[in-house]
Amino acid sequence: xxxxxxxxxxxxxxxxxxxxxxxxxxxxxxxxxxxxxxxxxxxxxxxxxxxxxxxxxxxxxxxxxxxxxxxxxxxxxxxxxxxxxxxxxxxxxxxxxxxxxxxxxxxxxxxxxxxxxxxxxxxxxxxxxxxxxxxxxxxxxxxxxxxxxxxxxxxxxxxxxxxxxxxxxxxxxxxxxxxxxxxxxxxxxxxxxxxxxxxxxxxxxx
Amino acid sequence: xxxxxxxxxxxxxxxxxxxxxxxxxxxxxxxxxxxxxxxxxxxxxxxxxxxxxxxxxxxxxxxxxxxxxxxxxxxxxxxxxxxxxxxxxxxxxxxxxxxxxxxxxxxxxxxxxxxxxxxxxxxxxxxxxxxxxxxxxxxxxxxxxxxxxxxxxxxxxxxxxxxxxxxxxxxxxxxxxxxxxxxxxxxxxxxxxxxxxxxxxxxxxxxxxxxxxxxxxxxxx
Numbered sequence: 001x002x003x004x005x006x007x008x009x010x011x012x013x014x015x016x017x018x019x020x021x022x023x024x025x026x027x028x029x030x031x032x033x034x035x036x037x038x039x040x041x042x043x044x045x046x047x048x049x050x051x052x053x054x055x056x057x058x059x060x061x062x063x064x065x066x067x068x069x070x071x072x073x074x075x076x077x078x079x080x081x082x083x084x085x086x087x088x089x090x091x092x093x094x095x096x097x098x099x100x101x102x103x104x105x106x107x108x109x110x111x112x113x114x115x116x117x118x119x120x121x122x123x124x125x126x127x128x129x130x131x132x133x134x135x136x137x138x139x140x141x142x143x144x145x146x147x148x149x150x151x152x153x154x155x156x157x158x159x160x161x162x163x164x165x166x167x168x169x170x171x172x173x174x175x176x177x178x179x180x181x182x183x184x185x186x187x188x189x190x191x192x193x194x195x196x197x198x199x200x201x202x203x204x205x206x
Numbered sequence: 207x208x209x210x211x212x213x214x215x216x217x218x219x220x221x222x223x224x225x226x227x228x229x230x231x232x233x234x235x236x237x238x239x240x241x242x243x244x245x246x247x248x249x250x251x252x253x254x255x256x257x258x259x260x261x262x263x264x265x266x267x268x269x270x271x272x273x274x275x276x277x278x279x280x281x282x283x284x285x286x287x288x289x290x291x292x293x294x295x296x297x298x299x300x301x302x303x304x305x306x307x308x309x310x311x312x313x314x315x316x317x318x319x320x321x322x323x324x325x326x327x328x329x330x331x332x333x334x335x336x337x338x339x340x341x342x343x344x345x346x347x348x349x350x351x352x353x354x355x356x357x358x359x360x361x362x363x364x365x366x367x368x369x370x371x372x373x374x375x376x377x378x379x380x381x382x383x384x385x386x387x388x389x390x391x392x393x394x395x396x397x398x399x400x401x402x403x404x405x406x407x408x409x410x411x412x413x414x415x416x417x418x419x420x421x422x423x424x425x426x427x
């Protein structure tokens with residue numbers, strides 16, 4: 001049991017989004033969080049990675065509360081948010097080089113080249129991100145998946161703006177990670193077929 | 207420490223890409239200092255008397271104008287969230303960001319300060335002290351400003367609140383910075399105000415990154 005979410009309630013502003021969520025993820029497991037827009041999927045992911053304080057309940061990583069013991073959790077999670085974390089004035093390659101080094105991921109030039117090629121993003125890797133389309137930016141950001149050393153992936157709508165081809169590449173990434181004993185918690189509104197993985201779908205409680 | 211250097215390198219690269227914006231803030235500093243004498247009597251003693259205040263007030267206003275550059279672009283493109291969950295100490299990352307910001311603003315003021323001071327009638331032997339006060343004082347503006355920007359990051363129209371929040375904290379820099387310049391121009395000993403400025407810098411260097419890091423965590427919740 002890697003990640004254990006215990007009777008978690010989350011609030012956004014004045015509104016209570018969900019309460020009493022219990023969820024346990026083991027190594028080698030992928031869980032999709034389902035729910036209509038505005039139900040708190042993003043808030044859940046932000047809470048799990050420690051950006052947001054839970055209203056009640058707690059998130060445990062390897063048996064330790066991530067709010068009480070943040071040092072034990074730091075570096076164990078890769079969070080891919082709605083925004084791609086790419087500065088528009090830098091190229092995808094420059095963005096990834098800085099970001100992976102700060103996050104403690106694989107950051108040598110060869111690894112970044114390979115990761116960009118894996119996502120089919122090498123053709124525009126040297127253009128400023130400002131000039132890329134939403135899908136191209138998303139592909140560039142997803143190259144971080146291949147560079148990450150974190151066992152826990154939190155992916156917020158990773159397939160947004162992706163074409164079918166790129167969705168396949170993303171599914172392969174998730175498949176490889178889960179196959180290697182990683183854990184993935186993600187949300188998606190796009191159809192995403194993960195090859196050979198038992199996918200669990202969790203509905204957010206009201 | 208590798209996170210610190212990686213972020214510093216990234217932000218310096220950004221400074222290079224966004225030259226126009228950097229120039230804009232330096233130009234503001236230059237213009238305020240250049241326009242001021244046109245509005246006064248052409249009396250050398252008058253200009254000399256207001257030069258310290260003029261240089262420092264221009265630097266403060268220019269800092270206020272450019273401080274939003276510190277965290278807001280990173281907030282908008284999602285980089286800031288990544289910095290918050292990175293395994294590196296957030297205070298060190300904040301220090302890297304402020305360092306890059308200072309190299310693109312404060313350091314430029316230090317270098318152009320003499321170019322502005324000489325036409326205003328400042329004697330040549332006071333120039334090193336003028337540069338030294340700017341060198342000690344401008345990093346404090348960035349460090350203290352970082353706390354203010356971090357606190358107001360989640361708010362709409364943060365500019366007004368930011369100025370109310372950080373100007374009182376800038377007052378000691380203004381007083382001792384201008385005090386040291388005055389002393390240098392009139393030939394008095396400058397060690398006192400310079401030591402106080404240095405003490406302010408050490409205090410800001412030690413505490414401001416920690417405070418700004420805590421403020422960022424609150425703002426992004």
